Amino acid sequence: DAKTTQPPSMDCAEGRAANLPCNHSTISGNEYVYWYRQIHSQGPQYIIHGLKNNETNEMASLIITEDRKSSTLILPHATLRDTAVYYCIVRRLGGTYKYIFGTGTRLKVLA
Amino acid sequence: GAVVSQHPSRVICKSGTSVKIECRSLDFQATTMFWYRQFPKQSLMLMATSNEGSKATYEQGVEKDKFLINHASLTLSTLTVTSAHPEDSSFYICSARDPQGGALPGPSYNEQFFGPGTRLTVL
Numbered sequence: 001d002a003k004t005t006q007p008p009s010m011d012c013a014e015g016r017a018a019n020l021p022c023n024h025s026t027i028s029g030n031e032y033v034y035w036y037r038q039i040h041s042q043g044p045q046y047i048i049h050g051l052k053n054n055e056t057n058e059m060a061s062l063i064i065t066e067d068r069k070s071s072t073l074i075l076p077h078a079t080l081r082d083t084a085v086y087y088c089i090v091r092r093l094g095g096t097y098k099y100i101f102g103t104g105t106r107l108k109v110l111a
Numbered sequence: 112g113a114v115v116s117q118h119p120s121r122v123i124c125k126s127g128t129s130v131k132i133e134c135r136s137l138d139f140q141a142t143t144m145f146w147y148r149q150f151p152k153q154s155l156m157l158m159a160t161s162n163e164g165s166k167a168t169y170e171q172g173v174e175k176d177k178f179l180i181n182h183a184s185l186t187l188s189t190l191t192v193t194s195a196h197p198e199d200s201s202f203y204i205c206s207a208r209d210p211q212g213g214a215l216p217g218p219s220y221n222e223q224f225f226g227p228g229t230r231l232t233v234l
Contacts, residue, residue, distance in 0.1 A: 043226050
C-alpha cells in the first residue's frame with residue numbers, strides 16, 4: 001500500500017474550517033484514501049474515505065486532486081472536540097485489509 | 112457504525128506475568144481482526160492480523176511466541192502478552208473488519224472498526 005506524508009501539527013481557530021493535507025504521490029489506481037482520527041487515549045475513529053471523487057458526509061469533506069497524488073480533509077466548522085491526531089491512509093479494497101498508519105497530523109483547535 | 116470492545120481497558124501487572132486482552136465485535140461477525148501497539152506520542156504500529164479459525168499473521172519484528180493471538184470465534188480475538196516486561200508497557204488497540212461493510216462503498220460506510228484500546232503497564 002502507498003505511503004502517505006502529512007504535516008506533523010496544525011492549529012485551527014474554533015469555528016473556522018480546518019484543512020488537513022495529505023500527500024500520497026505513489027498511490028495506485030485501485031487504492032482508496034481513508035481518513036481516521038484519534039482523540040487522546042482512544043481508538044481511532046473513522047471519518048471518511050474516497051477513491052477519486054470528492055466526498056462529503058456529516059463529519060467532513062474529502063477533496064482528492066485530479067491526479068490523486070494528494071488529498072485534503074476539511075472539517076468545515078472545527079470545534080474544541082475536533083482536537084486529535086488525524087491519519088491519512090491509502091489502501092486498496094480487498095487484499096489483506098490491513099491499515100498501515102503514518103505519523104499523522106496533530107490538530108489543535110484553539111478557543 | 113459497528114461497535115468493537117476491549118477488555119480490560121487498563122491493566123497493571125508485575126514483570127514476568129502474562130496478560131490477556133480481549134477484543135470483541137459486538138454487533139457483527141468479524142472474520143478478520145487486527146492488533147496494534149502504540150507507544151506515547153507515536154503512531155499505531157500493526158502487530159498482527161488475526162483470522163478466525165486460523166493462525167495469526169505477524170508483522171516483521173513482532174515475536175509470535177511473546178504475543179499470542181487467538182481468534183476462536185467470529186466475535187472474539189485475544190492477545191496474550193507472555194512474560195511481560197516493562198518495555199511491553201504500551202497502548203494496545205484492536206480493530207475488526209465487518210465483511211458486510213465492503214458491500215456498501217461510500218463516503219459514510221466503513222468496513223473496519225477500532226476498539227477503545229487497552230493501557231498495559233508492566234512494573
